[in-house]
Amino acid sequence: MRSRDDRTIVAILAMPRAYSLDVSIPAHVFGRHPGYRVLVCGDQNLDAVDDASNRPSDVDVAADIRPTHTLSDVEYADIVVVPGYENPSLPIPDGYLKAVRLAGERGARMVAVCTGVFALAASGMLDGKTATTHWQYTDQLRTTYPEVDVAENRLFVEDGAILTSAGAGSGIDACLHVIQSDFGTKVADDVTKDVVSSAARGANEPQYMDVPSPPRAGLQATREWVIENIGSSITVQRMADHSRLSRRTFIRHFVRETGMPPMHWVARQRILGARRLLESSDWSVERIAGATGFGTAANFRNIFRREVGVTPTAYRKSHGPSSSDNDSVSPPTVRL
Numbered sequence: 001m002r003s004r005d006d007r008t009i010v011a012i013l014a015m016p017r018a019y020s021l022d023v024s025i026p027a028h029v030f031g032r033h034p035g036y037r038v039l040v041c042g043d044q045n046l047d048a049v050d051d052a053s054n055r056p057s058d059v060d061v062a063a064d065i066r067p068t069h070t071l072s073d074v075e076y077a078d079i080v081v082v083p084g085y086e087n088p089s090l091p092i093p094d095g096y097l098k099a100v101r102l103a104g105e106r107g108a109r110m111v112a113v114c115t116g117v118f119a120l121a122a123s124g125m126l127d128g129k130t131a132t133t134h135w136q137y138t139d140q141l142r143t144t145y146p147e148v149d150v151a152e153n154r155l156f157v158e159d160g161a162i163l164t165s166a167g168a169g170s171g172i173d174a175c176l177h178v179i180q181s182d183f184g185t186k187v188a189d190d191v192t193k194d195v196v197s198s199a200a201r202g203a204n205e206p207q208y209m210d211v212p213s214p215p216r217a218g219l220q221a222t223r224e225w226v227i228e229n230i231g232s233s234i235t236v237q238r239m240a241d242h243s244r245l246s247r248r249t250f251i252r253h254f255v256r257e258t259g260m261p262p263m264h265w266v267a268r269q270r271i272l273g274a275r276r277l278l279e280s281s282d283w284s285v286e287r288i289a290g291a292t293g294f295g296t297a298a299n300f301r302n303i304f305r306r307e308v309g310v311t312p313t314a315y316r317k318s319h320g321p322s323s324s325d326n327d328s329v330s331p332p333t334v335r336l
Contacts, residue, residue: 007037008182011077011103014042014067015085015096015119021168022083022113023065029175030079032194035183041074042067043095074099077108079178084114084168088137089144097123104162111178112164113171120162121145131164132157184319185275219243219250219257226266230273231291236262270294271307278316285312 010030012023023040030036074080080103085092101123104110112120117133118141120126127147132138132154142150151157156165156174165174180188222243226234239262240250254262273292277283283291289300304312 007035008079009037009039009077010079010081011039011041011069011074012081013071013074013083013096013099013116013119014040014065015083015092017086017090017092018065018083019085019114019168020065022085022116022171025168025171026081026083026111026113026175029172029191030179032191033179033183033187035187036079039069039073039077040065040067041069041071041077041099043071043093071095071099074103075106077103079109079111080104082110082112082116082119084116084134085119086115088115088118089140092119092122101125107161109178110162111174112162113174114165114167117141117164118144120164121148125162126164129159129162130157131159131162132166133164134167184279185272186279189276219254223258223265227269227273230266230269231293234263234266234293266293267303267307271304274300274304274312275308275315275319278312279319280321282321288312 010026012026014023027038027040031038080100082100097119100110100119104120104123104125110120110125112131112133114134115137117126117131118137121131121141121144126145128149130149130151131141132151133141135153138150138152141148154166155170156163156177158177163174163178165171176188176192179191222239225242226239236251237247239254240247243250243253245253251262254265258265260268270292274288274294277288277291281288285300286297289295289297292300294300294303301311304315308315310318
């Protein structure tokens with residue numbers, strides 16, 4: 001249900017034992033765009049005793065974050081964010097589980113950060129679905145809720161209307177992913193700059209790597225060169241030559257810096273560039289295909305639909321300018 005001013009309502013649950021960062025991150029990221037109205041919802045009787053630990057219940061383990069709205073306000077939310085909380089083996093109050101369950105049944109989009117996934121699993125919403133959480137808790141999630149298909153070492157996982165993410169850092173990526181799907185890549189880019197974050201990472205990128213990463217600037221010049229020449233034929237060998245490394249050494253360093261193989265990264269840049277052009281220019285599909293390195297329009301349509309889930313034309317109708325095809329209009333720089 002939209003607010004009276006047609007904004008998307010985001011309800012963040014301020015649960016007992018919640019981590020302050022997991023509450024403040026979605027509040028900050030969603031709050032930077034005028035299309036969202038952010039509510040921090042919870043049981044406002046904060047002096048109650050937490051029976052599980054026999055100590056005063058606190059909304060947050062690190063900061064004194066108080067809810068601005070009650071749990072009953074969750075029923076009006078379009079998006080419900082469940083933050084991570086301390087000791088997920090302990091139960092959370094039934095009122096919060098009921099709010100989560102009712103929101104899911106109503107069709108609200110659910111976003112869980114870190115151990116917030118345990119609350120979704122406890123509500124039964126994750127039975128038969130794929131989810132992830134912080135790497136320290138994946139085994140516990142799998143053991144406690146065997147009906148959940150737990151994905152290892154993933155930043156975030158989207159299964160239908162449910163999005164689960166790893167730690168607080170990946171919570172930023174998850175929020176930006178939601179904004180991108182709601183308002184488009186350009187808007188997500190603007191929010192990224194506003195919150196002074198790096199570009200949103202993809203869901204398939206790992207939470208961690210087993211070897212230390214070299215400084216990110218190591219292959220930055222080569223990555224920038226790829227972006228500037230995204231419409232040309234890019235190969236691993238061309239990138240290796242540009243970096244003045246052997247092919248094998250280049251691949252090893254590239255994976256360490258980006259968390260993905262070189263051509264996987266290039267494909268992602270091409271999709272992102274195409275999305276930006278569809279959103280902000282009136283170039284034809286054929287011209288966008290050439291500008292972003294997909295070659296033919298048919299190849300572009302097939303890959304775009306496979307990766308994004310809709311055709312370029314359908315994506316433009318949802319996120320692009322309402323204008324006719326006019327090649328005289330200059331598009332924005334396709335910087336990713």
